[in-house]
Amino acid sequence: MTRPVPARPIGVFDSGLGGLTVVRQLRRHLANEEILYLGDLAHLPYGTKSTREIRRRSEECARYLLKQGVKALVIACNSASSVAYRSLSKSLPIPVLDVITPAVEEALASSRSARIGVIATYATIASKSYAKALAKRRPDADYFMQSCPLFVQLAEEGWLDNEIALGTARRYLEPVKKKSVDTLILGCTHYPLLQKVIAKVMGRSVRLIDSAIPTARRLGKLLEERGIRSRRTGRAALRIRVTDFPRQFARIGAIFLGEELSNVKLVKVP
Amino acid sequence: MTRPVPARPIGVFDSGLGGLTVVRQLRRHLANEEILYLGDLAHLPYGTKSTREIRRRSEECARYLLKQGVKALVIACNSASSVAYRSLSKSLPIPVLDVITPAVEEALASSRSARIGVIATYATIASKSYAKALAKRRPDADYFMQSCPLFVQLAEEGWLDNEIALGTARRYLEPVKKKSVDTLILGCTHYPLLQKVIAKVMGRSVRLIDSAIPTARRLGKLLEERGIRSRRTGRAALRIRVTDFPRQFARIGAIFLGEELSNVKLVKVP
Numbered sequence: 001m002t003r004p005v006p007a008r009p010i011g012v013f014d015s016g017l018g019g020l021t022v023v024r025q026l027r028r029h030l031a032n033e034e035i036l037y038l039g040d041l042a043h044l045p046y047g048t049k050s051t052r053e054i055r056r057r058s059e060e061c062a063r064y065l066l067k068q069g070v071k072a073l074v075i076a077c078n079s080a081s082s083v084a085y086r087s088l089s090k091s092l093p094i095p096v097l098d099v100i101t102p103a104v105e106e107a108l109a110s111s112r113s114a115r116i117g118v119i120a121t122y123a124t125i126a127s128k129s130y131a132k133a134l135a136k137r138r139p140d141a142d143y144f145m146q147s148c149p150l151f152v153q154l155a156e157e158g159w160l161d162n163e164i165a166l167g168t169a170r171r172y173l174e175p176v177k178k179k180s181v182d183t184l185i186l187g188c189t190h191y192p193l194l195q196k197v198i199a200k201v202m203g204r205s206v207r208l209i210d211s212a213i214p215t216a217r218r219l220g221k222l223l224e225e226r227g228i229r230s231r232r233t234g235r236a237a238l239r240i241r242v243t244d245f246p247r248q249f250a251r252i253g254a255i256f257l258g259e260e261l262s263n264v265k266l267v268k269v270p
Numbered sequence: 271m272t273r274p275v276p277a278r279p280i281g282v283f284d285s286g287l288g289g290l291t292v293v294r295q296l297r298r299h300l301a302n303e304e305i306l307y308l309g310d311l312a313h314l315p316y317g318t319k320s321t322r323e324i325r326r327r328s329e330e331c332a333r334y335l336l337k338q339g340v341k342a343l344v345i346a347c348n349s350a351s352s353v354a355y356r357s358l359s360k361s362l363p364i365p366v367l368d369v370i371t372p373a374v375e376e377a378l379a380s381s382r383s384a385r386i387g388v389i390a391t392y393a394t395i396a397s398k399s400y401a402k403a404l405a406k407r408r409p410d411a412d413y414f415m416q417s418c419p420l421f422v423q424l425a426e427e428g429w430l431d432n433e434i435a436l437g438t439a440r441r442y443l444e445p446v447k448k449k450s451v452d453t454l455i456l457g458c459t460h461y462p463l464l465q466k467v468i469a470k471v472m473g474r475s476v477r478l479i480d481s482a483i484p485t486a487r488r489l490g491k492l493l494e495e496r497g498i499r500s501r502r503t504g505r506a507a508l509r510i511r512v513t514d515f516p517r518q519f520a521r522i523g524a525i526f527l528g529e530e531l532s533n534v535k536l537v538k539v540p
Contacts, residue, residue, distance in 0.1 A: 041318070042319065042323060043313070044318065048311070049311075049312065049514055050514050050515050053312060053514050122518055149423055149427055150420070150423050150424070150427060152423070153419055153422070153423040154420070156419070157419055157420060159420075162441075164420075164434060164437050164438050164441065167433060167437060171434065244319055244320050244323050245320050248318070248392055
């Protein structure tokens with residue numbers, strides 16, 4: 001039971017299956033790291049919940065993963081990152097990563113005009129977490145927030161590249177485009193799936209930031225620094241734990257993960 | 271505290287605010303009946319949850335309303351109606367109504383061709399409750415089911431009549447239209463808001479059934495029969511109880527109810 005720290009899994013949680021887009025990048029960039037994913041599907045989505053409720057659920061998820069012996073924790077949900085990152089990183093005895101900080105730093109590093117767009121859920125925008133993270137690092141930056149609630153459902157429906165997806169992207173993104181941003185943060189785990197239509201609307205000159213990629217890089221660096229990077233050779237396992245098995249589970253999960261779901265178990269998280 | 275039965279409120283519950291489209295019709299048809307609405311927003315949506323989980327939540331909601339002294343219960347959520355109506359109507363000491371039975375009876379009464387379409391969430395369709403209710407009453411009827419997941423988000427976004435709503439309706443409804451149905455049941459509380467685009471796609475010859483209307487009529491009749499119809503003169507109060515206050519609450523609620531929300535309180539339902 002007491003595996004050496006480097007051999008332990010990375011814990012990842014999200015309100016649902018959207019966080020599997022983060023897992024997809026972790027598996028691409030840190031293939032030999034075992035991953036234990038917790039999807040709190042019985043309580044999805046977090047985005048429509050109050051701050052208090054999102055924080056409470058995040059603490060329960062973190063507690064569950066910690067008990068399973070994870071060596072680091074990735075909050076793969078933007079809503080949870082917005083309201084629970086600070087408290088979790090203070091209270092937990094392991095390194096904690098959110099998906100917002102890496103995305104913001106990547107965006108600031110890559111933007112030449114310092115005009116940055118952020119698309120996210122209502123909850124994430126209302127939490128002002130992106131605005132604060134951007135302003136703290138670059139007070140002179142101009143940033144423009146836009147919520148795109150329909151993107152989540154489009155991604156789950158698998159309508160990633162049809163005329164509805166394109167029309168919806170136009171409606172949401174034209175106002176952001178008019179602000180002449182040169183960088184756009186995809187501030188919701190579902191949005192990278194719509195990257196194609198988003199890019200079509202925004203044009204080639206705008207760089208899209210999928211937060212999963214800088215998050216994976218940051219995690220790799222952090223594990224190296226702490227000397228807890230896995231020494232395994234070859235691809236490590238992914239275990240998926242869910243608090244409920246909703247209908248359409250396998251279909252939607254596979255869209256996000258980019259491969260069939262296996263090794264899935266139902267667990268209780270109070 | 272012990273008000274005479276006719277003076278007591280009607281209890282209505284739903285996973286969220288969608289059930290307010292049912293309340294809207296109850297207030298139109300039974301204006302002098304007091305209504306106590308419970309929106310289980312901390313656990314929304316039910317549609318993506320497992321049968322077991324939906325049933326458990328429905329029981330908790332019913333228990334809460336019963337404690338508040340309601341004289342009858344309306345399950346305003348199709349997912350909950352699908353899986354919890356039978357058990358609740360057996361276990362509760364008050365009349366219980368679902369939204370499926372009234373819609374099905376209305377559809378069968380109005381259809382000449384006995385070719386009926388049903389649009390609903392995945393969960394409702396997978397539960398086969400519409401199919402069973404139709405087949406039981408009219409074994410020779412032909413019915414065609416179609417899930418329209420994006421309609422929920424379109425309704426909540428207030429995109430009721432734009433080109434995205436119309437395009438989405440076309441995509442979902444063309445296959446149903448091809449079946450030459452003459453009646454279409456709107457089997458989700460959110461769908462009546464999209465009635466305009468649905469009608470545009472289906473054409474004038476297809477009758478749309480908003481289950482809230484036959485449900486309100488059926489409830490009125492039931493209260494009369496049992497001698498527990500309100501004797502109040504004038505419009506009665508609507509009280510709204512929610513298990514969470516999500517963002518966008520007031521905006522979305524007003525879209526569904528067709529009036530501003532007032533008299534709203536946060537309550538705990540375990």
